[in-house]
Amino acid sequence: MATSANAASENPSAASSAPPGPSTHPELSEHPDVPALLPGTRRALLHRIATAQAEGRAPSLTAAVRREGRLVWSGARGTAAEGQxxxxxxxxxxxxxxxxxxxxLVMRMRDEGLLDLADPLEKHLPGTGVGDISIFQLLGHTGGLAAETPGPWWxxxxxxxxxxxxxxxxDVRTDQSRPHEPGRMHHYSNPGYTLLGSLVEAVRGMPWAEAVRQEITEPLGMARTSAQPEAPYAEGWAVHPWADVxxxxxxxxxxxxxxxxxxxSTAGDLCLFGAFLAEGDERVLSADSVREMRASAAPLVTGDWGATYGLGVQVVQAGGRELVGHGGSLPGFVAGLWVSVADGVVAAALANATSGVAAGRLTAELVALVAEAxxxxxxxWRPLPEAEVDRELLELTGAWYWGTAGFGLRLLPGRGFSLEPLHGGAGRASRFxxxxxxxxxGLDGYYVGETLKVVRRPEDGAVSHLDLGSFVFTRSVYDAQAPVPGGVDERGWHGIG
Incomplete structure (x- = not known):
């Protein structure tokens, strides 16, 4: 982990005679629960962003990495603004x-009961002409709207x-504004998110930017994220493709x-937001709700099986790991934010050039660099506290059979459990x-949202079987004492001849 001195050494300016001052981010300090990055890892991160800035010919580039709840590295190269x-x-x-x-913001309103994601837009924001599109479809870019606005480049x-x-x-009556039927396919739509922002303002009764500040950035401590630039900020540049001007x-x-x-925003602030997308924060949105955002909400596109879209976030497979986040660009700027939930690593990168730096790819590489090194x-591992041991649930642990396929039921902390194929075999695994x-x-996998019931025998209260969405799981294979669908041959198990 870079101390203040290390932060300064990793942020030399390519165009200024004096290096910038040390990072003022309060988290860039040693923390006993989060081991410091090794010097070789810090050097590799610096080398990667230096290469990206030089080869991408960006006036400046800044990046940061967060791991397991702590900002562990940040670096910057080049000139953000004249003399800066x-x-x-x-x-x-x-x-x-x-x-x-x-x-x-929309998910918060859903959780407060102010709307349902299945609601048509017209219910809360009338008069748009596209009120038949659902809020869910707008969030996942499946509303069928055009990618861009008419008129000059917005x-x-x-x-x-x-x-x-x-x-x-x-004109929403034309194919130009509504090129696809709602719900049929994923088609990225910037106007769709304008509608969602207007929805926030209509339901909340406050400007969208104020809602972002009050409900997200302030609670998460993102002091350097705002709707308008706050010094120090970078100037946006286009770089000539054939000359260094x-x-x-x-x-x-x-x-x-x-x-x-x-x-x-800054790279450090975006890493804070990335950590929130991984873990949730009860002051903003619960872990269950951010998990819902990370789940695919859009049909996969043929030929692009490694990427999908959730509710406001992109989900990709890169280098064998799942990454959640988003890319961004506006004339003069490119940005990337990715989090690997499994690895506990978040990375963000920002540059002030219209093109040249593939910020999303760079950010994914920063995540992989730390996760692999x-x-x-x-x-x-610790045993459960006695207060968390549920004797009735403990009785259910062990092997269960759906047909001839074996599954193991294992207790999890918080009175949850997992049901997984035995011995690493193929099958449907879920947590409950x-x-x-x-x-x-069910929390994930094939059985997400499905209901599992423990069925007991009326005569003695002993467990008969598990009913999981009509699938009967029994303690022994095709238990004749359980209501196995289709019944069990009265001859029992036998050979041939």
Whole structure:
């Protein structure tokens, strides 16, 4: 882990005679519960971003890595603005990484009972002309709306050119504004997130940017994330493809399109947000709700089986690990944020160039570099506290059979359990949590959301079988004493001849 001195040495400016000051991020300090990154790992991270900045010809690039609840590294290269070297505390525009913030606001309203994701937009935001599209479809980009707005390129022109939702959507009676049937396919839509931002304002009764501040950035401690730039911030540049010269890009307020791409942030702040997407935070959104955001909500596209989209977040397979996050770009800026939940590693990267740096790929490489060089150390195994031992649940542990397929039921902390194929065999594995009525609810895998019931014999109260969505699991293979669907041959097990 970089101390303040190390942070300064890892952030030299390529264009200033004096290096920037040490990082002021309060988490860049030694912490007894999170081992420091090894010097070789820190050097590899610095080398990777230095290579990306040089080969991508970006005026500046900054990045950070968070591991198991602590910012463990940050680095920067180049010139963020005239006379200002890049620093981990420098703000950059994050483009479409804004979308997960908007999605979190919608999920909060759902959890408060103010709306249902299945609700048509018209129920809460009437008069748009596309009110038949559901909130769920807008979150996952399956509403069938166009990818962009009509008229001049919205990312490079001021929002006051599009003062009304009709200016953002265009003529919704045409195929240009609604090229696909809702729910049929994933088609990324920036106007769709404008509608979600307007939905937030209609239900909350406050500006979208204020809702982001009050409900997300302040509770999570993201002091350097805002809707408008706050110094120090980077200037956005276009780099000539055939010469080392720059052209300043316009930095405009996006108006109604803000919920699709307005925010400014730092690499450290984005790592905080990435950790939230992995673990949740009861002050903002529960772990169950962020897990729901990370689940695929969009049909997979043929030929792109390694990527899908959840509720406001991208989900990809890269190098054998699942990454959740989002990429972003606006003229003059590119950004990437990825988290590997399994590895407990979050990385973010930001650059002030219109193109040249593949920020998403770079960020995925930073995650992999740390995860592979310094694998996560398993938690210490400890027996359950006596207060958490449920005797009735303990009775259910061990082998169960669905047909002839063997499954093992194992207790988990918090009165949960897992049901997994025995001996690593093929089959459907899921975790379950206790429901309010003595049943169990699937958390993941094939049985997510499905109900498991423990069925007891009326004569003696002994466990007869498990009923999992009509599948009968018995203690022995085709137990003749259990109500196996189709019955059990009265001759029992026998050979041939």
């Amino acid at each position: 070297g890049a620093d981990p505390e420098t703000q950059y525009r994050i483009g479409s990484i804004t979308k997960p913030f908007t999605a979190v 990312e490079r022109t001021p929002g006051d050119l599009r003062p009304e939702l009709s200016d953002v959507l265009g 720059l052209l300043e890009e316009p930095v405009v307020d996006l108006g109604l399109m803000a919920p699709a791409g307005q925010l400014w 310094e694998p996560r150390v398993p938690e210490v 949590r206790a429901g309010p009525d003595g049943t169990w609810i």
